[in-house]
Amino acid sequence: MKMKNILAPSILAADLMNLEGEIRRIEAGGAAYVHFDVMDGSFVPAISFGMPLLQLLRKATGLKIDAHLMIVKPDRYIEEFAELGADIITVHYEACDDPVSVIKMIHKCGKKAGIALKPATAVSEIRNLLPELDMVLPMTVEPGFGGQHVLTECLKKVRQLKDMIDEKGLYCDVEVDGGITKENIVSIKEYGANVIVAGSAVFRGDAEANTRELIGLMAD
Numbered sequence: 001m002k003m004k005n006i007l008a009p010s011i012l013a014a015d016l017m018n019l020e021g022e023i024r025r026i027e028a029g030g031a032a033y034v035h036f037d038v039m040d041g042s043f044v045p046a047i048s049f050g051m052p053l054l055q056l057l058r059k060a061t062g063l064k065i066d067a068h069l070m071i072v073k074p075d076r077y078i079e080e081f082a083e084l085g086a087d088i089i090t091v092h093y094e095a096c097d098d099p100v101s102v103i104k105m106i107h108k109c110g111k112k113a114g115i116a117l118k119p120a121t122a123v124s125e126i127r128n129l130l131p132e133l134d135m136v137l138p139m140t141v142e143p144g145f146g147g148q149h150v151l152t153e154c155l156k157k158v159r160q161l162k163d164m165i166d167e168k169g170l171y172c173d174v175e176v177d178g179g180i181t182k183e184n185i186v187s188i189k190e191y192g193a194n195v196i197v198a199g200s201a202v203f204r205g206d207a208e209a210n211t212r213e214l215i216g217l218m219a220d
């Protein structure tokens with residue numbers, strides 16, 4: 001199935017002291033999503049930001065908030081993230097005791113549900129979950145930090161997932177996250193991704209121009 005191409009700028013790389021200005025710049029560049037990386041210092045080594053910033057972001061923008069939860073046992077916080085205004089909630093397969101119940105919980109809150117996979121997790125692990133999902137996120141770097149390089153061995157997972165989704169005739173976005181640049185975005189999209197996260201590639205330099213350029217490069 002043909003899915004819409006969407007750029008999701010990750011504010012992990014933004015100037016958080018001037019977040020409102022950064023959001024205005026990506027809006028002006030034509031972004032439809034904003035990617036919100038939550039790191040707990042346990043599932044991944046780093047700690048990023050959480051509820052207070054999400055609340056501010058929700059007040060500041062009408063962009064769809066694409067929350068990527070890199071936290072252990074995310075079921076503890078789904079309702080709160082939903083109430084604070086996340087539109088899409090993606091949890092890590094490796095972090096859930098019972099992924100099916102977490103997906104149900106996200107849907108019960110009226111939000112779109114995604115499952116993310118670390119580089120070492122095989123796509124076969126989540127094959128049976130695909131019919132329940134709105135989005136799948138095979139990470140293209142080890143989660144935890146911005147500004148890394150794409151691990152090329154992860155790209156075949158993007159293709160495998162897209163093929164599984166199409167074979168089953170499902171309507172499910174394939175998101176990629178980590179190391180996406182102006183130089184590689186076109187080839188990565190060709191693996192089957194239609195939602196592309198970019199942190200450094202958007203916020204280093206002129207965020208409005210970068211957003212516009214990356215969206216242009218994603219066009220079919």
Ligand code: DX5
Pocket residue numbers: 010012013035037068142143144145146147148177178179180197198199200201
């Ligand atoms: C990494 C995060 C990414 C990160 C991407 O764990 O999930 O969303 O912000 O940053 P770049 O695009 O700089 O690799």
Ligand code: ZN
Pocket residue numbers: 010035036037068177197
């Ligand atoms: Zn992310």
